[in-house]
Structures are given as structure tokens and as C-alpha cells.
Amino acid sequence: MRLFGIFILMLVSTLSFSQWQIGAGLNSVYIHNSHEDSAPSPLLTAFDVYGNRPINEYVVFEPHMIFWINDYSNIDNRTVPVEIEYKDAISVLTVMLDPQFLYHIDLKTVIKPYLFLSPAFVFRIPLISYGEGEKYRSSLFTNFNGSGHFLYPGVGFGFESEISNKWDIESQFAIYYPLLISKVDPFDNLTIKCGISFKYNI
Numbered sequence: 001m002r003l004f005g006i007f008i009l010m011l012v013s014t015l016s017f018s019q020w021q022i023g024a025g026l027n028s029v030y031i032h033n034s035h036e037d038s039a040p041s042p043l044l045t046a047f048d049v050y051g052n053r054p055i056n057e058y059v060v061f062e063p064h065m066i067f068w069i070n071d072y073s074n075i076d077n078r079t080v081p082v083e084i085e086y087k088d089a090i091s092v093l094t095v096m097l098d099p100q101f102l103y104h105i106d107l108k109t110v111i112k113p114y115l116f117l118s119p120a121f122v123f124r125i126p127l128i129s130y131g132e133g134e135k136y137r138s139s140l141f142t143n144f145n146g147s148g149h150f151l152y153p154g155v156g157f158g159f160e161s162e163i164s165n166k167w168d169i170e171s172q173f174a175i176y177y178p179l180l181i182s183k184v185d186p187f188d189n190l191t192i193k194c195g196i197s198f199k200y201n202i
Contacts, residue, residue, distance in 0.1 A: 021052040023170065025197020029068055031081065032192075034185035038080035044068045046096075052199055058106070062116070064098035066193070069127070074136040078184070079143045088131040090140060096176075096191075097121045098154065111161045118154040120176050122191070144181075152176040152191060160199075168199040 027046040033039065046068035054060050073082045073089040082089050100118040107113065124144040126137045143149065156174030163169055176191040 019053055020202050021168065021199040022050070022202060023052060023168075023197045023199035024049045025170070025195050027066060027193050027195030029066075030192040031070075032185070032187045032190040033081055034188050035075060035078060035080045038073075038075055039071075039083045039086075042070050042081045044070055046193070046195070048195060048197055050098075050197070055101075058104050060102040060104065060114070062100045062102055064096070064100060066096040066098060068094050070094070071130075072124075072136075072140055073133060074139060079136070079140050086130075088133045088136070090129045090133040090137060091127045092140070093125045093127055095123045095125065096152070097123070098174075100154075100156075102158075111159050113157065113159050115157050116155070116174075118156075118174070118176075120152040120154045121150045122152045122176070122178075123150055148180040149178065151179045153179065154191075156193075163198075166201050168201075169196070170199060171196045 025048045027048050029044045029046045031042050031044070033041045046066050048064055048066045050062055050064040052060060052062045069091055071082050071084055071086065071089040072079055072092050073086055098118050098120040100116045102114045102116040104112055104114045124140070126140055129137060154174050154176035156172060158170060158172035160168050160170040173194045174192070176193070178189040178191075181189055
């Protein structure tokens, strides 16, 4: 969890520098799941907070912290998402640390497009258990957070536009691939995120 602490300090430090923006928004998050006896691939709502600071004329550093909650269980020795009604499950808080490096495409337009890369990290924290879900707590935590399973490098694109001299609006689409999680399907746990947010110039 050292990365989590470093990321918190990174976001807090944004408040003490000029040229920084701070932002918040909502995202829809899709997580691919191929297991037939579990829930369909979840489509979730996530909350996003972030900072934004230019590195040069075209490149921007934009570290995000994104949160969402859904239920997991163990089926056929696999940790898989399940419906809220499933009798043996654990509600899990997911925290994505997403330090994006944006490259702005200069089109001289009001709406400014960009591309980005990110060495994202996804940590899942078990919360409340249901039925016999408690017995899966340790294996769930290890399956998702151990042996580099939290590595989710991502790519994406977005658009931003100035609303006023203090406020911008931004929309973004991104895909994150779990590098080291063992998979039955090569796209298991592939995560797709899209959302909209507002940024404030400090």
C-alpha cells in the first residue's frame, strides 16, 4: 500500500503549486468477466478526483484517484464479480491510482483533444461480507493485490474545453489491461472507463 500513500501525497501537493487544476467527476466502469456462473460483466458508477499540471506546451501530468464498489465471491476457485443477491459474497472497495500523461493535439479549436498513457494501479479492499463470504476475504485480497496483480497499464483519449477563466469541462475514454492476473479468458478483468468531470484553476 506504499503506492497508495505516495499517490495521496502527490494529490495533496497539488494544492501548493501554481498552474495546477483540481477536478472531480463521475465515470462508468465496465469490467470484463467471462465466467458463465457469475454475474454479467459489471457496469459500475465510479467517483473520480484528480489534479492537472502542464509539463510543457503539449504534455500534462494528470494523476487520478477513482473509487467504486461491487460484490465478489469465489466460484470454481476463481475470484469473480457476483450479483448483489448472491448469498456468499464480499462487498469490495476498488481504488484505481491512475497517473496519466496527456499529450494535447493542437487543433486551435474550442474543444481540445488529447491522448494519454498511464501506468495505472488497481487495489481492491474487502469490506462487508455476506453469508459465508468471509472465508474468501484473504484469498480475494491476495488474488487481486499480490504478485503485481494490481498493475493495469492504460491508454485513452479525451476532450476538454474552457467554461470560464476558472472552470473547464473534460470528458475521457480509457482502457486498462491487467498485466499479471491469471486469466481463463485473455480479456478477464479488462477495464473500460468513460466519464465527465469539471476542473477548477487554483
